[in-house]
Amino acid sequence: MKIFAVFGNPIKHSKSPIIHQLFAKQTGVLQNYKKICVPINGFYKIFFSFFKNGGIGANITIPFKKKAYKLCDILTERAKYSGVINTVKIINSKTILGDNTDGIGLLKDLQNLKFINPKSNILLIGAGGAAQGIIYPLIKFGCNITIINRTYENTKKIIKFFKNVKKINSFKLEDLFLFHNKFKYHLIINATSSSMKGNIPNIPSSIINPDIFCYDLFYNFNKTPFLKWCLIHGAKKISDGIGMLIEQAAYSFYLWHGIMPNTKIIIKKYKKYI
Ligand SMILES: NC(=O)c1ccc[n+]([C@@H]2O[C@H](COP(=O)([O-])OP(=O)(O)OC[C@H]3O[C@@H](n4cnc5c(N)ncnc54)[C@H](OP(=O)(O)O)[C@@H]3O)[C@@H](O)[C@H]2O)c1
DSSP states (O other): OEEEEEESSSTTTOOOOHHHHHHHHHHTOOOOEEEEEETTTTTTHHHHHHTTTTTEEEEEEOHHHHHHHHOOEEEEEETTTTTSSEEEEEEEEEEEEEEEEEEHHHHHHHHHTOOOOOEEEEEEEESSSHHHHHHHHHHHHTTTEEOSSSSSSHHHHHHHHHTTTTTTEEOOHHHHHHGGGGOOSSSEEEOOSSGOOOOOOOGGGGGGGSSSSEEEEEOSSSSSSHHHHHHTTOOOOOOTTTTHHHHHHHHHHHHHHHHOOOOHHHHHHHHHHH
């Protein structure tokens, strides 16, 4: 049986094995997909030993997406323009292909939800691997993106990576507090990992209003802390990242097997019990 895995730390919360099992059942593909918790300083060793021991493909999650990008021999276009990857596939014993399906998966979910149009002004909170990975498809779609992050140094690294892209800008967090009334955002995306520990990113609550779409990349059985906070401050249109998770997984599955699963059926079923 073909072996696949998701690498991350923490990884206990990951629903990727269940989703890939549903895809496999739906399409008749035989695969074994497992979670691997990687020690923070042990990524390179575990990554290469997985492929040496028969692994065919893997998903990469928090906090290894930038590290994995550097280990790939070839990249898809969307991975190259993102600078981070979330999917790898072994091509032969000497060649590993890297892809980024996070951005395309998010865009698909936002379109399904009718949360986005090509003129959307997006406030993107976070400057980690997930934030960086979703920028390219959203810009390509036509949107403008403002990035803010707890650590401004990390925002600057992303801005530097996208230095030739016009539709992206950033603020220091304190400047957002000073000048937020000057800007109108249509969509706010929480791409921080704050919800994982029950925290909320520090942003001015007056940005939230009944018309703004609020999206948390994190997903949980209950509403995420960020989405609860948005509702308290007047948001009416909210979503967690379960749809994105399923859509990005479908693009990974397609890369590995050449078959696109039907995500609509799974999103509909899955939202109820995840
Ligand atoms: N739904 C999906 O399919 C999907 C896909 C990918 C990722 N995700 C989710 O996206 C989140 C981010 O993942 P990642 O890979 O980007 O992680 P990462 O590379 O470790 O980056 C973490 C980001 O969160 C910020 N952060 C952490 N704790 C915070 C807090 N208490 N307040 C404010 N900011 C905080 C960090 O800010 P600093 O720079 O200041 O440290 C950084 O910007 C995770 O929750 C992950 O589960 C979901």
